[in-house]
Each structure stands twice: as structure tokens, then as C-alpha cells.
Amino acid sequence: MDDRIERQLAFSLEIDKEKNIFRQTHLSAHGRKENDAEHAWHMAIMAYLLKEYANEPIDISRVMLMCLIHDIVEIDAGDTYAYDEEMLASQKEREDAAKERIFSLLPADQKAELTACFDEFEANDTPEARFAHAMDNFQPLLLNHSNGGSDWREHGVSAAQVYRRQEKTLAGSARLYEITDMILKENVAKGNLKAPEQS
Amino acid sequence: MDDRIERQLAFSLEIDKEKNIFRQTHLSAHGRKENDAEHAWHMAIMAYLLKEYANEPIDISRVMLMCLIHDIVEIDAGDTYAYDEEMLASQKEREDAAKERIFSLLPADQKAELTACFDEFEANDTPEARFAHAMDNFQPLLLNHSNGGSDWREHGVSAAQVYRRQEKTLAGSARLYEITDMILKENVAKGNLKAPEQS
Numbered sequence: 001m002d003d004r005i006e007r008q009l010a011f012s013l014e015i016d017k018e019k020n021i022f023r024q025t026h027l028s029a030h031g032r033k034e035n036d037a038e039h040a041w042h043m044a045i046m047a048y049l050l051k052e053y054a055n056e057p058i059d060i061s062r063v064m065l066m067c068l069i070h071d072i073v074e075i076d077a078g079d080t081y082a083y084d085e086e087m088l089a090s091q092k093e094r095e096d097a098a099k100e101r102i103f104s105l106l107p108a109d110q111k112a113e114l115t116a117c118f119d120e121f122e123a124n125d126t127p128e129a130r131f132a133h134a135m136d137n138f139q140p141l142l143l144n145h146s147n148g149g150s151d152w153r154e155h156g157v158s159a160a161q162v163y164r165r166q167e168k169t170l171a172g173s174a175r176l177y178e179i180t181d182m183i184l185k186e187n188v189a190k191g192n193l194k195a196p197e198q199s
Numbered sequence: 200m201d202d203r204i205e206r207q208l209a210f211s212l213e214i215d216k217e218k219n220i221f222r223q224t225h226l227s228a229h230g231r232k233e234n235d236a237e238h239a240w241h242m243a244i245m246a247y248l249l250k251e252y253a254n255e256p257i258d259i260s261r262v263m264l265m266c267l268i269h270d271i272v273e274i275d276a277g278d279t280y281a282y283d284e285e286m287l288a289s290q291k292e293r294e295d296a297a298k299e300r301i302f303s304l305l306p307a308d309q310k311a312e313l314t315a316c317f318d319e320f321e322a323n324d325t326p327e328a329r330f331a332h333a334m335d336n337f338q339p340l341l342l343n344h345s346n347g348g349s350d351w352r353e354h355g356v357s358a359a360q361v362y363r364r365q366e367k368t369l370a371g372s373a374r375l376y377e378i379t380d381m382i383l384k385e386n387v388a389k390g391n392l393k394a395p396e397q398s
Contacts, residue, residue, distance in 0.1 A: 049315075
């Protein structure tokens with residue numbers, strides 16, 4: 001086996017570990033916690049189905065690739081819950097080290113290519129990254145809403161915290177932000193999210 | 200919410216169930232069984248990374264979409280193990296009914312589009328479908344090989360059975376077939392696969 005394909009296969013096997021990184025979101029029908037690979041798969045399909053709601057013209061293939069790989073660094077760095085302030089403080093350092101180790105398994109050209117795609121997502125400065133971020137918010141929101149907001153209740157999350165995060169959804173898709181807003185209002189009314197004045 | 204987006208979100212939520220459809224393949228490091236969503240995610244990334252080995256020019260975005268959705272029908276029809284002859288006999292009927300129910304959740308244009316993509320995979324008659332099928336074989340083979348061939352041993356699978364299935368890998372990628380052949384020979388030598396004369 002030549003070095004190039006050996007590296008490609010080593011990386012392919014390494015990313016299998018992403019299936020063991022569990023998130024705080026639960027699957028629909030009050031299922032178990034979701035893992036990163038499932039989340040990425042779901043986001044990529046939703047991006048394709050909902051692409052007509054992107055605020056700007058997007059290269060949907062790039063969005064999908066971004067969705068598929070955006071959490072690979074969590075193999076080493078672990079999942080950082082969106083509302084865990086302590087873990088958020090060290091997130092960048094942990095993820096940078098992981099990015100270097102994991103993408104270095106690939107041949108140099110593919111390391112550069114995937115790192116660029118990952119960095120583009122992180123920088124959130126292109127139409128593709130903005131739409132991928134909208135998916136990163138909207139996919140777990142859809143699951144959590146389907147479960148009666150139990151993930152929010154469990155963590156005592158406030159509406160203010162969730163709304164702050166939804167600015168990224170708005171930047172990617174005004175239409176999906178409207179749906180998000182409708183869902184959040186319903187969950188505030190039902191007491192699943194602490195109302196703004198309580199937070 | 201208008202009917203179009205309501206349908207898109209209903210479908211998006213429905214496919215969450217694919218995360219509960221478990222396959223016979225185990226995750227690397229002798230992990231638990233893999234589910235369909237994880238398998239599809241892994242295939243899509245591997246397709247992107249290994250696209251240079253496709254026998255024919257391919258539209259990689261179409262291959263990736265095909266990989267992502269190719270097992271959605273198993274939400275209703277269940278996973279059919281590649282070497283379970285009895286289940287294989289009823290597979291098409293079960294999957295056709297599932298396809299109709301699940302894709303009908305979508306708006307008509309997207310139902311037609313995703314059904315066409317699914318059918319293209321099934322027909323295996325385009326360069327994109329052939330490469331996606333190569334991934335459908337190669338991804339679990341890589342995992343199983345990393346586990347010392349334990350999935351084959353557990354099911355008493357013969358080399359002849361596995362080789363028959365690899366014709367699809369050869370049609371999609373001669374190079375990945377070479378790697379497959381190397382891996383299979385090693386597993387026959389180690390007794391993980393029943394040798395041709397025993398089958």
C-alpha cells in the first residue's frame with residue numbers, strides 16, 4: 001500500500017471515534033443522547049433540504065462538507081456544551097491541538113484542504129459557513145423541541161442564553177430564524193426555558 | 200408556518216429515526232454496533248477523501264448526497280444483513296413501501312428529487328452510484344478489518360460470500376478493490392473468513 005492511501009485510510013479509521021462523542025441533545029421520542037457523527041449527518045441532509053432558505057447564494061456542496069467535518073476535533077477535545085461557560089473558555093486551545101493532530105494523519109494536500117474547510121466554518125465569515133452554523137443551531141433545536149424542550153429544562157437554560165446563540169441562525173437564514181423564534185416563544189410560554197426576566 | 204417548510208421539517212425530524220437502526224458492523228476498537236446514520240456519515244466523508252480512486256469521472260456532491268440518504272428506507276424496513284439470504288428475498292418489497300411513505304413527507308419536488316437520487320443508487324447504473332456502492336462495501340470492511348475480522352467470524356461468513364459482494368467495489372474503484380483483496384486474503388489466512396474451498 002502506498003503512503004498516500006495508507007494515510008487516507010488511517011484518517012478514515014480515526015474519525016470513526018467521532019461516533020463515541022456524545023452531545024447534550026437527545027434523539028427524538030425522548031431517545032438517548034446524540035453523538036457527533038449523527039449530528040453531522042443530520043445537519044448535512046437538513047442543509048441540502050433547507051438550502052432555499054439561505055440568506056445568500058451558497059455552494060451547498062461546501063456547506064455539506066463543512067457540516068460533515070465540523071466536529072472532528074471533538075474526538076480529542078470532547079463536546080463543549082453551548083451553555084457551559086467554563087468549558088467554553090478552554091475550547092479553542094483544546095480544539096486547535098486536536099485539529100493539528102487529526103488532520104495531520106492525511107496526506108499534506110488533503111490536510112490543507114480539510115483544515116481550510118474547518119477553519120472557514122470556525123471563522124464564520126462566508127455565506128457557506130453562516131448557513132452551516134444555522135444548521136448547527138437548528139438541528140438540535142428541532143430535536144429538543146420535539147422532546148418538549150427537555151434538554152433545556154434539564155440544564156436550566158434561559159431564553160436569553162438561547163437567543164444569544166441564535167444570532168448565528170439569523171445571519172445564515174432569516175426564515176429559519178423566524179421558525180426558531182416561534183419555537184422559542186412556545187417553549188418560554190410552557191416554562192421549558194427560563195423567561196428573559198428570570199435569566 | 201407554510202405547508203412547504205412544515206413538510207421539510209417533518210421529514211427532517213422523521214429521519215432522526217435512522218440513528219436507531221443498527222447494523223451488524225461494530226465500531227473500531229471493538230465498540231458497539233454501528234447505526235445507519237453513522238455509517239452514512241462515514242461513507243460520505245470517505246467518498247470525498249477517496250474520490251481520486253473512482254474508476255470514472257464522478258460528481259462527488261451527488262455521490263455524497265447518495266451516501267447520506269441511501270439507507271433512509273431502513274427506518275421502516277430495518278437493516279438487511281448482506282449475508283442473510285432470507286431477509287434479502289423480501290428486501291425490495293419492504294424498502295419500496297418505506298421509500299413511498301418516508302419521501303412522501305417532503306414537498307412534491309423534493310420527494311421526486313430524493314427518490315431519484317435513492318433510485319439511482321439502487322439501480323447502480325451511473326458512475327456516481329457505482330462509487331457510492333464501493334463506499335457502502337469499503338467502509339464496513341475497514342471497520343471490520345480493524346477489529347480483526349470479528350464481524351465475519353461471528354456470522355461464519357465465507358470468503359466466497361464476501362468476494363461476490365466486492366464485484367460492486369471493483370465496478371466503482373479498481374484501486375479500492377485491490378486494497379479489499381489484500382485485506383480479504385489476510386483475513387482468510389488468519390481464519391477469520393472461511394476459505395473458498397470450505398464455503
